[in-house]
Amino acid sequence: MDGLSFDLIALQLFAGLALGAIYVLFAIGLSLIFGMLTVVNFAHGAFYMVGAYVGVYILMLGGNFWICLFAVPLAVGLLGLVVERFLIRPLYGRGIDYPLLLTFGLSYVMVELVRIAFGKTGIPFDTPDILQGAVNIGVGYFPLYRLFVIGAAAVVLLALWLFLEKTSFGLVIRAGARDPQIVRVLGVNVAQVWLIVFGIGTAIAGFAGLLAAPLQGVIPEMGGTILAEAFVVTVVGGMGSIGGAVLAGLLVGVVVSMTSLFAPEMGKVSIFALMAIVLIVRPQGFFGRAGLMS
Amino acid sequence: MTKGTTRLGSISRRRLLTTVGAGAVLAASPFRINLAQAQEATIKIGFPVPLTGPYGTEAQDQVRAAQLAIAQFNDGGGLKGRKAELLVRDDKLNPGEAATRTLELVENDKVNFVVGSLSAAVQLAINNVTKERGIIFNSISQSDAINQVPDFSKYTFHEALNPHMTAGAVGRYAFPKFGKKVAFLTADYAYGHEMVRGFLEAGKAFGIENVGDIRHPLGTTDFSTLLPRIQALKPDILCISNFGRDQQIALKQATDFGVKKTTQIIAPLLSHASRVAAGPQAFEGVIGGCSFYWGLEDKFASTKAFNAAFSKMYDGKMPTDYGALGYGGVRTVLAAVKNADSVDTDKVIAALEALKYDFYKGPQYYRKCDHQSVQSVLVIKSKSKDMKNASDVFEIIATDEPNEANLRSCEELGHKA
Numbered sequence: 065m066d067g068l069s070f071d072l073i074a075l076q077l078f079a080g081l082a083l084g085a086i087y088v089l090f091a092i093g094l095s096l097i098f099g100m101l102t103v104v105n106f107a108h109g110a111f112y113m114v115g116a117y118v119g120v121y122i123l124m125l126g127g128n129f130w131i132c133l134f135a136v137p138l139a140v141g142l143l144g145l146v147v148e149r150f151l152i153r154p155l156y157g158r159g160i161d162y163p164l165l166l167t168f169g170l171s172y173v174m175v176e177l178v179r180i181a182f183g184k185t186g187i188p189f190d191t192p193d194i195l196q197g198a199v200n201i202g203v204g205y206f207p208l209y210r211l212f213v214i215g216a217a218a219v220v221l222l223a224l225w226l227f228l229e230k231t232s233f234g235l236v237i238r239a240g241a242r243d244p245q246i247v248r249v250l251g252v253n254v255a256q257v258w259l260i261v262f263g264i265g266t267a268i269a270g271f272a273g274l275l276a277a278p279l280q281g282v283i284p285e286m287g288g289t290i291l292a293e294a295f296v297v298t299v300v301g302g303m304g305s306i307g308g309a310v311l312a313g314l315l316v317g318v319v320v321s322m323t324s325l326f327a328p329e330m331g332k333v334s335i336f337a338l339m340a341i342v343l344i345v346r347p348q349g350f351f352g353r354a355g356l357m358s
Numbered sequence: 359m360t361k362g363t364t365r366l367g368s369i370s371r372r373r374l375l376t377t378v379g380a381g382a383v384l385a386a387s388p389f390r391i392n393l394a395q396a397q398e399a400t401i402k403i404g405f406p407v408p409l410t411g412p413y414g415t416e417a418q419d420q421v422r423a424a425q426l427a428i429a430q431f432n433d434g435g436g437l438k439g440r441k442a443e444l445l446v447r448d449d450k451l452n453p454g455e456a457a458t459r460t461l462e463l464v465e466n467d468k469v470n471f472v473v474g475s476l477s478a479a480v481q482l483a484i485n486n487v488t489k490e491r492g493i494i495f496n497s498i499s500q501s502d503a504i505n506q507v508p509d510f511s512k513y514t515f516h517e518a519l520n521p522h523m524t525a526g527a528v529g530r531y532a533f534p535k536f537g538k539k540v541a542f543l544t545a546d547y548a549y550g551h552e553m554v555r556g557f558l559e560a561g562k563a564f565g566i567e568n569v570g571d572i573r574h575p576l577g578t579t580d581f582s583t584l585l586p587r588i589q590a591l592k593p594d595i596l597c598i599s600n601f602g603r604d605q606q607i608a609l610k611q612a613t614d615f616g617v618k619k620t621t622q623i624i625a626p627l628l629s630h631a632s633r634v635a636a637g638p639q640a641f642e643g644v645i646g647g648c649s650f651y652w653g654l655e656d657k658f659a660s661t662k663a664f665n666a667a668f669s670k671m672y673d674g675k676m677p678t679d680y681g682a683l684g685y686g687g688v689r690t691v692l693a694a695v696k697n698a699d700s701v702d703t704d705k706v707i708a709a710l711e712a713l714k715y716d717f718y719k720g721p722q723y724y725r726k727c728d729h730q731s732v733q734s735v736l737v738i739k740s741k742s743k744d745m746k747n748a749s750d751v752f753e754i755i756a757t758d759e760p761n762e763a764n765l766r767s768c769e770e771l772g773h774k775a
Contacts, residue, residue: 191614
């Protein structure tokens with residue numbers, strides 16, 4: 065391959081990190097819900113898709129992208145609260161496969177409802193005007209909107225970290241994840257804590273879907289592909305570990321990007337090859353707690 | 359004693375079963391004869407297309423327009439009162455799935471003909487089934503291989519364009535205008551490979567230089583890791599040979615990366631449905647080919663009639679390129695049925711071979727040796743302003759008139775002259 069300059073490799077690395085940021089944003093909600101609730105949320109992709117469609121709907125009503133940034137996580141989070149309260153809550157304490165199957169079925173229902181409401185064909189979603197175009201980042205041109213997505217992902221991560229580590233409610237959440245029985249004995253309403261965690265996780269999924277809409281357009285099946293990739297990220301990072309999800313998401317992005325540079329047709333396979341290697345060397349993932357699934 | 363009773367009991371049970379079974383057969387037989395008559399009464403056309411998956415948008419258009427051809431045939435009295443029926447199946451863009459669905463259509467539903475497919479690879483799987491069972495298959499998606507000897511059979515017809523014709527038309531238009539350094543972004547399967555070959559063959563006459571062919575898996579949702587590499591190649595022209603949602607996303611992200619500032623993007627096929635789904639921004643300035651655009655109505659009465667009938671049936675919507683293929687694929691088969699005055703396979707094949715038709719896009723006919731429909735190829739450019747309505751998305755900037763010289767010769771394809 066000719067034309068393999070330092071700039072190109074640097075730009076490729078950066079593209080990988082940017083892609084990784086999207087993976088992180090999507091996987092973080094999945095990881096949060098699993099880590100705290102031990103619910104493997106197969107409907108996470110559907111919440112992501114709903115986020116994009118709520119954005120479409122707000123734009124149809126005459127709103128703009130900036131309103132969407134706040135309204136979408138709120139709306140999808142509320143939907144998440146309803147789902148947790150009425151569908152998932154009755155299944156706690158019945159083993160990990162019950163909520164897994166429930167959310168798997170729920171994802172089909174959600175996709176089908178969106179197909180009925182908005183049609184099966186894709187809907188255009190233009191990049192907001194002021195975020196259009198590419199800017200020079202020193203080693204080459206990179207789309208402004210992707211830089212914005214990286215920033216947004218960083219803000220969400222920071223907010224989530226501050227919330228979990230620095231607030232008393234965050235302390236309760238972490239304690240509840242460690243030992244729900246003791247926390248309950250201490251007089252904390254654990255059910256309410258889980259409700260809120262599920263709401264936050266789905267709100268982030270919806271937010272990620274909105275951010276993805278200008279990158280790839282909106283279609284009812286958009287949650288499918290990314291769900292598979294997000295599971296790879298959570299497995300590599302360690303199921304339930306937020307730090308692991310961040311590290312693994314960025315790593316997956318870089319691995320895809322670097323593979324694409326030398327063997328573009330292998331880009332998609334490289335994700336799963338990475339997962340296989342990590343599972344062989346370190347079955348619990350980077351920061352996973354062993355035995356969480358059992 | 360006990361043994362005896364058991365045997366006796368078992369015999370009487372068997373007798374009972376036999377009686378009941380015979381009775382059931384007797385009772386069912388008149389009904390079954392009726393059923394057989396009913397099956398003969400309708401002309402069944404199997405229609406496997408990828409309703410779900412990255413090409414779903416286009417596939418739904420194929421179904422809509424095919425239903426129009428069926429409705430017109432039935433409204434016109436059918437074949438001496440025998441009506442036609444479309445049996446739509448989802449092949450999920452998967453060759454195995456398509457082969458299974460086609461086999462079911464042939465074996466269980468007893469279809470008379472098969473029309474459909476929307477993938478260079480999937481149509482070959484369908485064709486394998488139909489040619490083995492001696493059923494006519496009219497393919498409505500692009501493929502070069504289907505014209506060639508190993509895959510072709512006398513039952514195989516190809517209403518769609520093929521990559522050689524399409525890439526040829528677009529290449530002959532673009533290469534002299536935009537420059538010699540050409541890069542490719544290609545979906546890594548038969549369709550993409552055949553398109554690239556078509557471009558390279560057409561490019562020989564213009565001395566183009568292939569600076570790189572980047573291949574991506576079918577169903578890619580992020581091209582951000584491929585685009586910096588392409589930009590580093592500094593091409594004059596970037597040929598993006600993919601389809602459906604892949605094309606929408608690739609064009610959208612190429613626009614974001616600023617590829618259009620330095621490079622002319624061309625595509626062998628620009629899909630109308632994809633352009634509508636992705637919006638004007640992503641497709642702005644992109645040049646590509648297509649088999650049909652409703653704007654042809656200024657030129658052909660047949661297009662005007664097709665547009666009017668389609669928009670009447672579907673709330674004022676205009677037909678798309680792949681929709682038109684669904685219409686053409688079904689309508690030609692039914693026209694041949696009428697001309698042959700029969701659904702007999704050999705008679706219909708002869709009628710299709712003899713057909714000179716103008717059903718929706720000007721004159722067409724099936725070439726004898728490979729049953730490829732000889733037809734025009736349109737070179738179109740995506741519009742982003744002065745659009746009169748939601749369907750006003752392309753302008754026709756050049757036309758390759760129907761000409762066998764633009765096809766590979768029968769000998770090249772392995773057919774005996």
